[in-house]
Amino acid sequence: MSLGLDDGLAGGTGAEADGQDCLDGNALAGPLSEFSAGDLTVAEGRCENCGMTGVLATTRVYAHAPGMTARCRGCGSVLLRLTEAGGRTVLDLRGLSYLSIQRD
Amino acid sequence: MGIISSGFRGRRNKDQPGLPPGQYLTESFPVLSAGPTPRIDTAEWEFQLTTEAGQKHSWSWDDFQNLPQEEFTVDIHCVTSWSKFGTRWKGVSMDTFFQDVDTSHPYTMFSSYGGYTTNLPMEDILNGKAWIVHQFDGEDLQPAHGGPARLLVPHLYFWKSAKWVRGLRMMDRNDPGFWETNGYNLHGDPWLEERYW
Amino acid sequence: MSRTWRTADVVEARFETATARTLALQFPEPVSSIGGQHVDIRLTAPDGYTAVRSYSVAGTLPPTGLEITVEELEDGEVSPYLVRDLTVGDQVEMRGPVGGWFVWQPSDTSPVQLIGGGSGVVPLMAMVRSHRAAGSTAPMQLLYSVRGPSSIIYRGELEKLEASSPPLPVEYVYTREAPAGEPVGRLSPATLMPRILPPEADPAVFICGATGFVEAVAAWLVDAGYTEGRIKTERYGGTGDGS
Ligand SMILES: Cc1cc2nc3c(=O)[nH]c(=O)nc-3n(C[C@H](O)[C@H](O)[C@H](O)COP(=O)(O)OP(=O)(O)OC[C@H]3O[C@@H](n4cnc5c(N)ncnc54)[C@H](O)[C@@H]3O)c2cc1C
Ligand SMILES: [Zn+2]
Numbered sequence: 409m410s411l412g413l414d415d416g417l418a419g420g421t422g423a424e425a426d427g428q429d430c431l432d433g434n435a436l437a438g439p440l441s442e443f444s445a446g447d448l449t450v451a452e453g454r455c456e457n458c459g460m461t462g463v464l465a466t467t468r469v470y471a472h473a474p475g476m477t478a479r480c481r482g483c484g485s486v487l488l489r490l491t492e493a494g495g496r497t498v499l500d501l502r503g504l505s506y507l508s509i510q511r512d
Numbered sequence: 513m514g515i516i517s518s519g520f521r522g523r524r525n526k527d528q529p530g531l532p533p534g535q536y537l538t539e540s541f542p543v544l545s546a547g548p549t550p551r552i553d554t555a556e557w558e559f560q561l562t563t564e565a566g567q568k569h570s571w572s573w574d575d576f577q578n579l580p581q582e583e584f585t586v587d588i589h590c591v592t593s594w595s596k597f598g599t600r601w602k603g604v605s606m607d608t609f610f611q612d613v614d615t616s617h618p619y620t621m622f623s624s625y626g627g628y629t630t631n632l633p634m635e636d637i638l639n640g641k642a643w644i645v646h647q648f649d650g651e652d653l654q655p656a657h658g659g660p661a662r663l664l665v666p667h668l669y670f671w672k673s674a675k676w677v678r679g680l681r682m683m684d685r686n687d688p689g690f691w692e693t694n695g696y697n698l699h700g701d702p703w704l705e706e707r708y709w
Numbered sequence: 710m711s712r713t714w715r716t717a718d719v720v721e722a723r724f725e726t727a728t729a730r731t732l733a734l735q736f737p738e739p740v741s742s743i744g745g746q747h748v749d750i751r752l753t754a755p756d757g758y759t760a761v762r763s764y765s766v767a768g769t770l771p772p773t774g775l776e777i778t779v780e781e782l783e784d785g786e787v788s789p790y791l792v793r794d795l796t797v798g799d800q801v802e803m804r805g806p807v808g809g810w811f812v813w814q815p816s817d818t819s820p821v822q823l824i825g826g827g828s829g830v831v832p833l834m835a836m837v838r839s840h841r842a843a844g845s846t847a848p849m850q851l852l853y854s855v856r857g858p859s860s861i862i863y864r865g866e867l868e869k870l871e872a873s874s875p876p877l878p879v880e881y882v883y884t885r886e887a888p889a890g891e892p893v894g895r896l897s898p899a900t901l902m903p904r905i906l907p908p909e910a911d912p913a914v915f916i917c918g919a920t921g922f923v924e925a926v927a928a929w930l931v932d933a934g935y936t937e938g939r940i941k942t943e944r945y946g947g948t949g950d951g952s
Contacts, residue, residue, distance in 0.1 A: 437805070
């Protein structure tokens with residue numbers, strides 16, 4: 409698949425090897441704004457599976473699907489699932505042990 | 513509902529006979545996935561069916577290839593709105609896998625390499641309604657499309673047709689799978705537009 | 710009921726290239742944005758079908774407006790409509806601006822290297838514009854990978870910025886077709902590294918474009934010794950056009 413965006417890279421890319429595209433966790437910001445006026449993509453989360461911590465914005469998001477799936481950059485396991493189906497936004501956080509955010 | 517963009521039609525070709533409600537026809541074969549594409553060596557591949565008694569029935573790739581093969585052509589319907597007519601597949605009917613299986617549970621949970629799951633009632637996978645397929649259009653199934661083998665349940669929305677399928681277990685309740693826990697319908701009949709909760 | 714979606718009026722539309730168009734949107738109430746953020750645009754067809762896509766904010770039109778720039782993807786569902794069909798006076802629904810990670814804050818005084826491929830230049834331009842508007846003295850430069858001169862978005866404005874004082878250093882990488890005297894060729898570590906701030910400058914790096922572009926460039930930078938934690942990315946999707 410080509411997004412029609414200029415790529416022009418020498419050699420193959422990780423995404424090609426992977427056979428598909430993913431987005432950054434930044435792309436979750438819109439749907440997550442349905443839950444919180446503050447931006448949740450800057451929250452730090454801990455992967456329930458491998459213990460790696462990182463901000464949600466840096467996770468890998470697979471969006472060519474019925475919903476968005478954010479995966480851990482360390483171990484690839486599912487951190488978060490988000491669907492916007494039938495007028496309802498559903499957020500499943502089972503892969504995260506916690507989310508933490510810096511207060512002002 | 514929000515404001516209407518009168519000129520916006522989407523990519524949709526909707527006035528086609530044979531299309532379920534709210535679907536459009538596509539010639540391409542979009543790749544949908546909730547994660548990276550796993551690379552599965554057929555030498556390592558195994559398909560396993562686990563009954564309520566804990567009994568395990570397993571098939572290696574060779575076992576699978578030696579089962580009676582069926583070739584068939586069906587229409588497929590994705591909940592993201594595209595439908596594709598006349599897709600040609602080759603694989604093994606779920607009836608064949610269940611031949612020597614002793615179970616009275618009415619539901620199943622399929623699982624995949626990569627961790628995907630989807631729930632299906634027995635009545636939707638038996639009697640020639642579902643297959644484990646390994647060829648599309650006369651070619652080995654591409655990893656991006658679920659190869660080496662995927663489940664195919666063409667009469668339900670395509671998220672039920674789990675890619676990279678590796679097994680199923682019997683359930684007495686209709687527990688939800690990966691998308692069914694998150695907003696998508698437990699059943700998913702495109703003709704009844706069973707898309708969402 | 711959530712109130713995140715707002716209705717915007719399209720008040721201006723102008724082509725940046727043959728296939729990219731900037732849309733100016735106005736809201737009934739004030740709207741603000743930090744450089745690098747995006748909005749979600751929702752279109753509803755007459756039969757109720759909806760499609761949502763994300764677009765980076767290209768710049769703000771204080772107090773109640775902002776701009777986006779959309780590159781047409783021929784077989785796409787939404788972008789051809791936004792580039793070809795939408796007209797001034799139409800309305801669209803919008804959620805945002807959102808995103809607090811892939812952003813450049815004018816209060817940050819450290820050096821900044823922006824790296825964009827194709828329409829990936831859009832949020833980087835928002836950063837450049839806010840850098841100018843704030844009169845920031847943080848060193849900032851842009852590397853922009855394009856197919857050819859005719860696909861440069863914001864060309865006139867970038868030329869002015871390059872010629873202004875202090876100038877905005879802009880490096881172009883032409884991947885298909887180059888102006889006379891300029892090299893043409895694919896982006897590689899060898900073509901990239903000499904044209905960006907060195908790792909010793911420890912710049913904040915923002916990379917945006919097709920997913921394949923972003924992944925390759927980010928990996929090269931890490932290999933070359935740039936601090937991983939200083940690199941922020943915005944993948945637009947697509948495996949990248951390798952052709
Ligand atoms: C945070 C963010 C910011 C962005 N900012 C901008 C911006 O400023 N400017 C800009 O031009 N773009 C931007 N994009 C990209 C934009 O959101 C759209 O992806 C782009 O406009 C294409 O949309 P489309 O509807 O035209 O194409 P689509 O119809 O979505 O098609 C895109 C491609 O994917 C293929 N495809 C479609 N559906 C599927 C599927 N289900 N599975 C697999 N492949 C499929 C198509 O064949 C096509 O090649 C941004 C993306 C993100 C995530
Ligand atoms: Zn992990």
